[in-house]
Amino acid sequence: MRSAAAEKTSRMETPAALAMVGLALLVRVCVSMGPYSGMGNPPKYGDYEAQRHWMELSAHLPPRDWYRNGTNNDLSYWGLDYPPLSAYQSLAHARLFLLPFSPDSLALRSSRGYESPFSYCTHSLSLPSLYLLLSSDLLIFFPAALSFVYMYQAAIGRRQRSGDGKADDSVVTWHLAMILFNPALILIDHGHFQYNCISLGFTLGAIAAILSKKDLLASLLFSLALNHKQMSAYFAPAFFAHLLGKSLKRQSPVFEVFKLGLVVLLTFTIVWSPYLYSMKAVMEVLSRLAPFERGIYEDYVANFWCTSSILVKWKILFSLHSLKLLSSGATILITLPSMVQQIKDPSDLGFLYALFNSSFSFYLFSFQVHEKSILLPLLPATLLALREPQLLGLIMHFALLSMYPLLCRDRLIFQYAALLALFVLIFFRINGSHIKKKESSPAILKFLMTMAMCCSFTLHYIYMILQPPEKYPFLFEALIMALCFSQFAMLTVYTNMKQWMLLGISSEILMEKKNI
Template identity: 65%
Template sequence: MPKKKPAKHSGDDDITIPVSPQTGSSDTWWWLAHKGTTTSFLCISLFALLIRSAVSMYPYSGAGIPPKFGDFEAQRHWMEITTNIPVIDWYRNGTYNDLTYWGLDYPPLTAYQSYIHGIFLQIFNPESVALLSSRGHESYLGKLLMRWTVLASDVLIFFPAALFFVLVYHRNRIRSGKSEVAWHIAVILLNPCLILIDHGHFQYNCISLGLTVGAIAAVLCESEVLTCVLFSLALSHKQMSAYFAPAFFSHLLGKCLRRKSPVLSVIKLGTAVIVTFVIVWWPYLHSLDDFLMVLSRLAPFERGIYEDYVANFWCTTSILIKWKKLFTTPSLKSISSAATVLASLPSMVQQILSPSNEGFLYGLLNSSMAFYMFSFQVHEKSILMPFLSATLLALKLLNISVI
């Protein structure tokens, strides 16, 4: 039996994290299974699923409104495309893939996810993903099956990532209250912004955010190769995950520079990133034209520097400064890029010079907020990125240290 390390702690429902006699470190999985955390996690997860299910029963934006029927139709259409035409044509305009009608505009991992979900719909409701004839399909069964795919994505990716983060977050505490652990899990799983966007408006942000949370947890437990793989997958699912890239890059670089062989450390992590991207992007790496075709779909510069309804710097100040009239699109790209880099720079420099877990979490908030406020062409749902970072930092209000 593992030995328990005694320590004084004030609070109710204290639990002791056992320390392995072989390694001297806490065995968090033993603690999870034997100290009631499993029950708390399952109860909170069931409640979180109930909330998600309740939200999904309400109408989504664009329902029954032609010609495009809202984001629900976009997700359904991607399932239609990926299950009916060759992978090389998923991003190419053609007879069966009109890019002006909800063309794919996310990286390949989103397309693969759409393919998997599309196969599920094909089995139980084939008319919902029939090529061309399914446009605007809004049958009860079709909507129910699609709602299930979002719930399944949450349960399989975001929920385990949240648990992984909480366990790692507590790992270096000798004693911790079960109520604190439960609150930490609840704060992440009951994120109202994510629930409303994914299960109300209809999206699959839980996948990229779950991969990002997993990468953050891997940083805290010093599994750096796993960090690179998970974050590369997040980037390959939603390009908005790049909002976190400065924080990951600066923290990992800062840690590599403090090792005996910094160059080898950088090469190892770089290899993990390259291999992951090559595997995910492989169908589009055989031709430069195919690769550039996908990239062109991910960066819609023609939409302008900002969209309406996005409360970032460019949209807010446009009341006084008519950015689109005063500057050309190339100039605005340069200005917004410079502003984003400058806003991200303080936390990046701090983490390169003195990397720490706490500083890394603050860096995530700083870089994601910098991108949301100053980058080119910000979508309203991009607020999920800084909101996730703020949610993870909010746990510090319960006086839990990640150091």
């Protein structure tokens, strides 16, 4: 049951929350009216074609053939490379939305590159893809966002009774807006065309469950996130450390860990049941989920390996096996401090910082990171918006810049500018006074941030207007990634420090409650 504070917040904020949801849906519809990944660009098109092709495969082939190369499933042409739950989603979308209304779009083999005459106006008309994405938002991501905001405010309400802090209606609405109007997520899901809202929605639901002390439900929801997109593992160290830390502080820690492990095991068993008949079938799926042969990074991404490759040619100097060990070791090393803090002193706020630090560590140092993976650390950044508004503003700006080359290729510049402007308007219109009350930053930090912003705006202009030198065709991309990485590296140092500063605070709050 929700606390009295959560119920009070819910009653106060229901009209505003519904209005926010309606506006967020409208924005998503407007973005979907633009171009999409690979539009009119044969032979492989882009992510839009990948989503359509996966619906085609799941609708016509049995599950055991979804990840297996064959006559009707050429893995070199957008072979399925997400876990089984993502494939089940494709199957459900195919049967509910496409086969009844547009069967030609999913004809086995002959529908490759399917684009209706409406495709060049909007992908939401070429297929009922608008309903697919909006249904995913409405059924999973939006309810999870609402649950989180209410649970977060319930925690603040409990502290209010001990005289710590005050939340008002506009703050609650603003917090919800920061989650729902994340421009990077909207651009990738409704412009570029993916379904990140599902895995992120499951993760967000799991976070809300932890805030409401429903750890078994959190384990179930996060297991679903892992089984929808393997990149959800970016959050796994934070979930593991927090739940382990809480279990170790209870009367029967072994039994608590056993319960959590049992929920995870049962969830994975059910989702993977079509492939558990043989080890070969399991390995066929796993080999698609971890395509190491693609190299340590693809395209240009604002992480350590891509940025430093300007000076160190990692792919030439090191074998694939060595790079896997290097990236794994670096990721574990950078993630470990955050995990130790949560095992030692688990707390709700510390958990949110741990989610950010864990996902950012994976983005910066793990193997095979895509530019779109920045969506993962952006999620906890929006959740920490009330606590760290400057952090959210900074990472959102440079996250969008890091995806700018991709969005330029997708011809989503207008949507990019419009969503960024909308986000900035909401960010400062409601929260401006809150930001000003924060302690002022040192002069040197203000200077560095000003310089970084000036460089960012300059690179936006250069990339769109100028042509790079023939000798260095990807010079502008490299400069963009180097700038973004420099900001991301500073942010991860800052948030790790902030997380460790929480050490002992949760214990003090618990003692205060016992004395009330």
